[in-house]
Amino acid sequence: MPGPEVHHLFHRPIADHSFSADRKILAVAKDSAVELYGKVGSAFKLKDELKGHDKTITGVDIAPNSGRIVTCSQDRNALVWEPSPTGYKPTLVLLRIARAATFVRWSPSETKFAVGSGDRVIAVCYFEEENDWWVSKHLKKPIRSTITTVSWHPNGVLLAAGSTDAHARVFSSFIKGVDARPDPSVWGERLPFNTVCGEFMNNSAGWVHSVAFSPSGDALAFAAHDSSITIVYPTAPEQPPRAVISINTQLLPFMSLIWSSESEIVAAGYDCEAFRFQGDASGWQLSGTLESKGRPGLGDDEREESALNMFKQMDLKGKAKDDTQLKTVHQNTISTVRAYESNGGNVTQFSTSGVDGRVVIWAL
Amino acid sequence: MSIIQQHTSASLSDAWRTINIDALDPDSSQNFDTTTLHPPLPEVNEADVRQLNAQVRQLLRGGDAEGALRGCLETPVYNGSEAAKEAHLQTVTEVLQSIKASDMSPMLERIHQSPGGSELLDVLIKYLYKGMAISAGASGAGRSGNRTPSTLTPQQTGFSQIGSRPGSTNESTGAAMSVILSWHEKVIDVAGLGSIGRCMTDWRKV
Numbered sequence: 001m002p003g004p005e006v007h008h009l010f011h012r013p014i015a016d017h018s019f020s021a022d023r024k025i026l027a028v029a030k031d032s033a034v035e036l037y038g039k040v041g042s043a044f045k046l047k048d049e050l051k052g053h054d055k056t057i058t059g060v061d062i063a064p065n066s067g068r069i070v071t072c073s074q075d076r077n078a079l080v081w082e083p084s085p086t087g088y089k090p091t092l093v094l095l096r097i098a099r100a101a102t103f104v105r106w107s108p109s110e111t112k113f114a115v116g117s118g119d120r121v122i123a124v125c126y127f128e129e130e131n132d133w134w135v136s137k138h139l140k141k142p143i144r145s146t147i148t149t150v151s152w153h154p155n156g157v158l159l160a161a162g163s164t165d166a167h168a169r170v171f172s173s174f175i176k177g178v179d180a181r182p183d184p185s186v187w188g189e190r191l192p193f194n195t196v197c198g199e200f201m202n203n204s205a206g207w208v209h210s211v212a213f214s215p216s217g218d219a220l221a222f223a224a225h226d227s228s229i230t231i232v233y234p235t236a237p238e239q240p241p242r243a244v245i246s247i248n249t250q251l252l253p254f255m256s257l258i259w260s261s262e263s264e265i266v267a268a269g270y271d272c273e274a275f276r277f278q279g280d281a282s283g284w285q286l287s288g289t290l291e292s293k294g295r296p297g298l299g300d301d302e303r304e305e306s307a308l309n310m311f312k313q314m315d316l317k318g319k320a321k322d323d324t325q326l327k328t329v330h331q332n333t334i335s336t337v338r339a340y341e342s343n344g345g346n347v348t349q350f351s352t353s354g355v356d357g358r359v360v361i362w363a364l
Numbered sequence: 365m366s367i368i369q370q371h372t373s374a375s376l377s378d379a380w381r382t383i384n385i386d387a388l389d390p391d392s393s394q395n396f397d398t399t400t401l402h403p404p405l406p407e408v409n410e411a412d413v414r415q416l417n418a419q420v421r422q423l424l425r426g427g428d429a430e431g432a433l434r435g436c437l438e439t440p441v442y443n444g445s446e447a448a449k450e451a452h453l454q455t456v457t458e459v460l461q462s463i464k465a466s467d468m469s470p471m472l473e474r475i476h477q478s479p480g481g482s483e484l485l486d487v488l489i490k491y492l493y494k495g496m497a498i499s500a501g502a503s504g505a506g507r508s509g510n511r512t513p514s515t516l517t518p519q520q521t522g523f524s525q526i527g528s529r530p531g532s533t534n535e536s537t538g539a540a541m542s543v544i545l546s547w548h549e550k551v552i553d554v555a556g557l558g559s560i561g562r563c564m565t566d567w568r569k570v
Contacts, residue, residue: 120391144393144396144398144401145393165398165401166401166402166567167401201402203483204486204562204565204566204567204568205401205402205565205566205567206561206562206565206566207565224565225561225565226558226561226562226565226566227556227557227558227559227561227562228558228562248482248483248486248558248559248562249556249558250555250556250557250558250559251556251557251558252557252558252561253558253561
């Protein structure tokens with residue numbers, strides 16, 4: 001297994017990152033601009049900068065097929081960047097929200113995207129041909145607080161959202177004329193817009209940082225600020241779920257999680273490293289870190305220190321060991337985990353980005 | 365009309381920034397009872413707590429310290445009167461004080477391994493912090509007479525920095541605090557930092 005591929009882009013936090021379908025373009029949100037990096041050899045070089053927001057950008061997502069980039073920001077706006085031969089052309093999307101936009105993701109069909117916000121609404125945006133304009137519809141009830149994260153069901157109609165009111169919810173974002181009627185699933189049969197298909201919280205009710213549907217869409221996982229992840233297996237609409245499994249960990253809270261297969265979840269957060277969870281409807285457990293300990297290069301703790309050098313260090317710094325570096329690849333909180341490479345429905349590689357300005361590609 | 369914005373004394377001042385706009389929004393959390401977001405918790409009255417206390421004492425006398433600890437951690441008083449909560453804290457503290465330092469770690473390890481054990485240790489952490497707050501408050505009050513935290517600490521965090529050095533003012537609060545601190549260290553060794561995070565995020569307060 002090759003080691004992780006580390007790209008240290010800059011010394012600023014990365015709020016969100018996204019790769020294009022061919023993995024040649026990497027978009028990262030840096031302050032109020034989105035930087036586009038192009039792959040040159042094995043490194044990523046800054047190619048372009050998308051400037052259009054005037055406050056911190058909180059979300060960026062590249063649509064895999066159309067190549068359109070959607071960004072959202074604390075300035076309460078979302079922009080859709082259309083690729084053209086002369087560069088990216090921004091289009092403003094009216095979200096009609098009074099607070100910061102916090103998170104954005106394209107639906108699998110790429111005809112819609114959902115923006116979470118601090119205004120207790122999720123704006124579901126779609127393009128109206130007759131007006132040549134992006135419009136938004138609000139998912140409002142029963143959200144009581146800021147939406148921190150959203151995630152699409154593979155059918156492109158159901159949308160999961162995590163909120164600081166400690167609930168993970170599943171909504172229908174069905175829009176007539178845009179979506180095809182979805183097949184009945186465990187989440188529901190008739191799904192008009194804003195149908196609440198599920199509402200879940202765990203025992204200690206921490207803020208929800210991340211939600212994700214399993215590859216089949218029949219299970220939902222969420223990570224909360226109580227250092228737990230919870231997996232919900234619903235049975236049928238209006239029925240209690242057949243299993244709700246909460247794993248309280250000894251670790252710091254997770255900021256982001258993805259399903260790598262139907263029986264495996266990768267989560268990362270304040271511990272600056274990614275962890276693997278494995279299980280199914282009968283039970284889940286933490287099966288370890290993805291960090292390979294004792295990597296060469298970073299850990300110079302094993303190196304023999306001369307007595308002179310030790311006393312020199314003690315004199316200069318008051319301590320013998322330089323402990324300013326973490327033993328993990330990421331040197332600060334990981335804020336986003338994304339699938340990078342999939343093979344037959346299973347994620348084989350994933351990427352992480354965090355507060356330390358690094359984007360790292362990991363093999364599973 | 366000029367397109368240049370007309371400045372008035374009202375628009376130039378920053379006073380509008382301090383308007384609490386949440387108060388004006390009928391849907392905001394300020395105008396909404398956030399406790400309705402959670403399922404209600406069963407109410408525990410003082411008599412139940414006293415009864416449990418008696419049972420726990422019996423277990424302690426019988427030498428089953430682990431059973432006693434489990435017994436009181438399985439029934440935390442989340443919804444009850446102040447007196448009931450206080451009485452339960454008393455029970456927990458009694459149990460903690462009666463367990464030898466050398467028994468702590470193996471016992472916590474066993475509890476953590478058992479099903480639902482991490483939940484029990486989260487409850488224990490909550491009681492440890494409550495215990496700290498109470499003994500800190502007691503010794504603080506012992507020194508300065510009436511405690512007025514507003515002048516020195518703008519936010520009351522529950523941990524008074526001044527006057528709460530264990531052992532300096534009052535022998536018994538000092539001893540209680542050292543028991544709590546050694547338990548705290550042992551619990552974190554077993555349950556990890558996650559349990560501190562859970563204690564802070566949890567809406568069920570003891």
